[in-house]
Amino acid sequence: xxxxxxxxxxxxxxxxxxxxxxxxxxxxxxxxxxxxxxxxxxxxxxxxxxxxxxxxxxxxxxxxxxxxxxxxxxxxxxxxxxxxxxxxxxxxxxxxxxxxxxxxxxxxxxxxxxxxxxxxxxxxxxxxxxxxxxxxxxxxxxxxxxxxxxxxxxxxxxxxxxxxxxxxxxxxxxxxxxxxxxxxxxxxxxxxxxxxxxxxxxxxxxxxxxxxxxxxxxxxxxxxxxxxxxxxxxxxxxxxxxxxxxxxxxxxxxxxx
Amino acid sequence: xxxxxxxxxxxxxxxxxxxxxxxxxxxxxxxxxxxxxxxxxxxxxxxxxxxxxxxxxxxxxxxxxxxxxxxxxxxxxxxxxxxxxxxxxxxxxxxxxxxxxxxxxxxxxxxxxxxxxxxxxxxxxxxxxxxxxxxxxxxxxxxxxxxxxxxxxxxxxxxxxxxxxxxxxxxxxxxxxxxxxxxxxxxxxxxxxxxxxxxxxxxxxxxxxxxxxxxxxxxxxxxxxxxxxxxxxxxxxxxxxxxxxxxxxxxxxxxxxxxxxxxxxxxxxxxxxxxxxxxxxxxxxxxxxxxxxxxxxxxxxxxxxxxxxxxxxxxxxxxxxxxxxxxxxxxxxxxxxxxxxxxxxxxxxxxxxxxxxxxxxxxxxxxxxxxxxxxxxxxxxxxxxxxxxxxxxxxxxxxxxxxxxxxxxxxxxxxxxxxxxxxxxxxxxxxxxxxxxxxxxxxxxxxxxxxxxxxxxxxxxxxxxxxxxxxxxxxxxxxxxxxxxxxxxxxxxxxxxxxxxxxxxxxxxxxxxxxxxxxxxxxxxxxxxxxxxxxxxxxxxxxxxxxxxxxxxxxxxxxxxxxxxxxxxxxxxxxxxxxxxxxxxxxxxxxxxxxxxxxxxxxxxxxxxxxxxxxxxxxxxxxxxxxxxxxxxxxxxxxxxxxxxxxxxxxxxxxxxxxxxx
Numbered sequence: 001x002x003x004x005x006x007x008x009x010x011x012x013x014x015x016x017x018x019x020x021x022x023x024x025x026x027x028x029x030x031x032x033x034x035x036x037x038x039x040x041x042x043x044x045x046x047x048x049x050x051x052x053x054x055x056x057x058x059x060x061x062x063x064x065x066x067x068x069x070x071x072x073x074x075x076x077x078x079x080x081x082x083x084x085x086x087x088x089x090x091x092x093x094x095x096x097x098x099x100x101x102x103x104x105x106x107x108x109x110x111x112x113x114x115x116x117x118x119x120x121x122x123x124x125x126x127x128x129x130x131x132x133x134x135x136x137x138x139x140x141x142x143x144x145x146x147x148x149x150x151x152x153x154x155x156x157x158x159x160x161x162x163x164x165x166x167x168x169x170x171x172x173x174x175x176x177x178x179x180x181x182x183x184x185x186x187x188x189x190x191x192x193x194x195x196x197x198x199x200x201x202x203x204x205x206x207x208x209x210x211x212x213x214x215x216x217x218x219x220x221x222x223x224x225x226x227x228x229x230x231x232x233x234x235x236x237x238x239x240x241x242x243x244x245x246x247x248x249x250x251x252x253x254x255x256x257x
Numbered sequence: 258x259x260x261x262x263x264x265x266x267x268x269x270x271x272x273x274x275x276x277x278x279x280x281x282x283x284x285x286x287x288x289x290x291x292x293x294x295x296x297x298x299x300x301x302x303x304x305x306x307x308x309x310x311x312x313x314x315x316x317x318x319x320x321x322x323x324x325x326x327x328x329x330x331x332x333x334x335x336x337x338x339x340x341x342x343x344x345x346x347x348x349x350x351x352x353x354x355x356x357x358x359x360x361x362x363x364x365x366x367x368x369x370x371x372x373x374x375x376x377x378x379x380x381x382x383x384x385x386x387x388x389x390x391x392x393x394x395x396x397x398x399x400x401x402x403x404x405x406x407x408x409x410x411x412x413x414x415x416x417x418x419x420x421x422x423x424x425x426x427x428x429x430x431x432x433x434x435x436x437x438x439x440x441x442x443x444x445x446x447x448x449x450x451x452x453x454x455x456x457x458x459x460x461x462x463x464x465x466x467x468x469x470x471x472x473x474x475x476x477x478x479x480x481x482x483x484x485x486x487x488x489x490x491x492x493x494x495x496x497x498x499x500x501x502x503x504x505x506x507x508x509x510x511x512x513x514x515x516x517x518x519x520x521x522x523x524x525x526x527x528x529x530x531x532x533x534x535x536x537x538x539x540x541x542x543x544x545x546x547x548x549x550x551x552x553x554x555x556x557x558x559x560x561x562x563x564x565x566x567x568x569x570x571x572x573x574x575x576x577x578x579x580x581x582x583x584x585x586x587x588x589x590x591x592x593x594x595x596x597x598x599x600x601x602x603x604x605x606x607x608x609x610x611x612x613x614x615x616x617x618x619x620x621x622x623x624x625x626x627x628x629x630x631x632x633x634x635x636x637x638x639x640x641x642x643x644x645x646x647x648x649x650x651x652x653x654x655x656x657x658x659x660x661x662x663x664x665x666x667x668x669x670x671x672x673x674x675x676x677x678x679x680x681x682x683x684x685x686x687x688x689x690x691x692x693x694x695x696x697x698x699x700x701x702x703x704x705x706x707x708x709x710x711x712x713x714x715x716x717x718x719x720x721x722x723x724x725x726x727x728x729x730x731x732x733x734x735x736x737x738x739x740x741x742x743x744x745x746x747x748x749x750x751x752x753x754x755x756x757x758x759x760x761x762x763x764x765x766x767x768x769x770x771x772x773x774x775x776x777x778x779x780x781x782x783x784x785x786x787x788x789x790x791x792x793x794x795x796x797x798x799x800x801x802x803x804x805x806x807x808x809x810x811x812x813x814x815x816x817x818x819x820x821x822x823x824x825x826x827x828x829x830x831x832x833x834x835x836x837x838x839x840x841x842x843x844x845x846x847x848x849x850x851x852x853x854x855x856x857x858x859x860x861x862x863x864x865x866x867x868x869x870x871x872x873x874x875x876x877x878x879x880x881x882x883x884x885x886x887x888x889x890x891x892x893x894x895x896x897x898x899x900x901x902x903x904x905x906x907x908x909x910x911x912x913x914x915x916x917x918x919x
Binding site: 165166168187188191215 | 598599600605654724725
């Protein structure tokens with residue numbers, strides 16, 4: 001498949017390594033992708049108000065670009081993936097949002113949700129396949145005990161995201177297995193880290209993240225991996241357990257770190 | 258040409274208060290066909306009916322139009338009056354000038370105008386009425402009860418006691434159903450088996466009842482009074498006549514690893530088994546999927562040990578064909594499997610149980626001998642959390658939209674039983690609302706909360722986390738507005754009541770309508786709660802909707818009474834207002850057959866003589882015993898050949914014309 005790569009703002013600032021290792025890994029895996037020039041911020045927070053059109057527009061521009069390029073939109077950051085996928089769902093299913101957004105954007109052809117949005121992990125699972133990924137691994141991370149941290153943005157709401165089982169997801173565990181490490185399954189892996197409230201309520205983030213880290217340590221995890229820069233920030237507030245981006249370990253396993 | 262009498266009723270001031278009776282009566286006299294018009298204070302009274310009879314005699318009337326209350330109220334009364342006056346009872350039309358007019362209008366002038374129009378429409382229709390004669394059909398004096406739980410058993414006993422023969426078809430090897438699995442019943446906490454098993458024995462020993470266990474209904478045809486049914490008696494691999502129920506085969510069977518259905522998979526059973534000690538009939542069944550003899554051809558130990566030579570590995574399914582006058586559906590329910598709710602860890606942690614599994618565990622004859630323990634480590638739990646509404650009151654995507662009705666009460670029962678036996682165990686119950694309407698029900702729940710110190714928490718559980726070998730329950734406490742966590746050793750899920758999974762097929766076989774949740778629909782939600790809209794099919798127990806045991810037994814009795822209403826007749830008098838096909842116009846398109854909700858229309862090839870032009874054609878035929886006169890076919894028919902007697906297309910158009918005439 002051919003992808004239009006949408007990195008998003010955080011991957012160019014705070015989470016440069018998430019982007020850099022992803023690009024290296026894609027090249028190593030021979031993925032056909034290109035980053036488009038003038039992408040805009042997705043907004044980072046999905047607008048809950050149904051009549052909030054302006055906050056959806058930059059996502060729609062990216063989605064429309066993918067349509068024009070006849071490529072699937074590829075994201076890595078959990079927040080970008082979440083916003084893109086939900087806005088795309090809105091424009092496909094809500095005639096009011098579709099009409100207003102198109103009226104504003106004045107596109108040559110109306111955009112009605114034709115593009116497909118993929119997360120990097122979905123590409124690994126559904127396009128490349130974890131079995132095939134194994135064959136590309138030159139430096140298996142044997143013996144490393146890694147906990148997957150999903151957070152909420154990748155999984156919920158389940159009927160829109162259609163990413164994995166919201167209560168018992170397996171995609172990151174399968175990824176960990178593919179790169180030769182041992183996945184540690186712990187109960188809090190899909191619980192919210194609270195980081196959206198980082199500025200308002202530091203204690204909340206601290207407590208929620210603490211629960212996650214404790215749960216993972218208790219089950220024997222030596223490190224965590226995540227796809228979300230914000231979650232990583234929240235989890236790193238407790239420095240008992242290193243938290244990596246999944247692309248970093250992927251690059252390491254593929255020998256391109 | 259008809260000679261019509263129009264009779265306008267005052268209904269005291271009910272109609273006369275708003276409608277000018279005199280004006281309606283006078284304008285009725287000018288309507289086509291009307292030879293006599295009169296008014297009276299109460300048309301339905303003795304005096305009013307006498308006036309009608311006299312008018313029929315004096316004026317030689319052929320039809321009667323009564324302008325009064327709703328036909329639902331007194332149509333039957335006036336039909337009887339007509340019959341008493343020597344007219345065909347279907348030569349009566351009612352104009353509803355009370356519910357449809359005087360009761361809902363204030364303005365006398367416009368109410369009078371509307372009453373006049375309604376009167377005209379009734380007379381216009383009456384001008385085209387023809388005498389109708391209801392058909393008759395016979396009644397087979399035998400009832401079929403599908404399902405042998407408490408509902409089916411009670412219905413069968415009631416019908417049998419009234420002197421009619423009943424067959425119970427039960428798909429599992431024993432009758433007893435869900436109630437047999439229960440430990441105690443609410444709100445009296447009496448032993449479920451102790452009150453059920455005598456009824457099971459009564460059913461087995463009753464002269465008028467035949468049990469077909471390990472059997473299913475394969476095919477149903479026919480109609481009320483005369484259903485023919487094929488029952489598949491599945492091969493038990495044990496000869497029912499020879500077996501004396503000694504149980505030697507069960508002891509000897511080397512396979513001990515099949516899941517016990519009766520214990521909800523919490524215990525193991527042999528491949529040849531009876532589901533539980535008090536099973537009726539006490540005849541074992543060979544579970545061919547688990548039996549070594551059937552899997553590899555070796556073994557056969559049960560055959561060798563059997564003193565009466567009852568084991569028969571060659572036994573085949575047997576098809577029994579029977580005629581029945583009525584069919585009672587009592588298919589019951591199954592608890593919804595909570596596996597789809599990953600947040601509750603059901604199937605992942607052995608310490609998460611459904612309520613029915615918990616019920617088995619609390620039972621002295623159950624998998625743990627009545628000892629409460631954690632299946633993960635066989636230790637006694639220190640803290641138990643009950644979660645209500647698992648799958649109930651959810652949105653349609655996630656579960657069942659309805660309240661399962663029994664869970665609040667059985668959870669209170671479970672909580673109390675735990676506290677009674679182990680006062681040191683902490684018991685928490687999460688609820689959305691506690692719903693306990695019923696005799697002595699709320700008192701029961703309050704006893705749990707107040708006297709037994711059960712901790713009721715309003716709120717739902719979001720997640721169970723397996724932490725340090727215990728189950729951390731993460732939930733919200735809505736009254737406190739806080740997120741709370743409770744560390745539990747055992748979690749019990751009060752799962753939704755779900756219609757038995759295979760009833761859809763049965764519903765289709767019976768042409769009995771069902772709702773979106775696979776519960777059978779009643780003919781009227783208030784006034785005909787135990788009858789299916791399909792004539793001759795009755796509903797007993799949870800197959801119609803969630804119910805507790807007393808309600809189930811009450812409904813089972815009611816279904817029996819309704820069934821007896823048919824069985825006790827020698828002939829069934831039909832409703833003559835049914836569909837009729839004009840074979841000359843029918844083009845054989847099947848539109849009517851497809852819309853008929855009762856399966857009353859069939860097609861036949863026959864020779865049609867169209868004014869001397871003879872040819873073979875496929876034409877619709879209405880089965881008069883099945884047709885309920887709903888009229889769906891008359892609307893669907895593109896060639897206009899389907900017509901409803903008493904409500905013909907011409908009559909309805911005449912009414913419309915009369916209403917539109919100014």
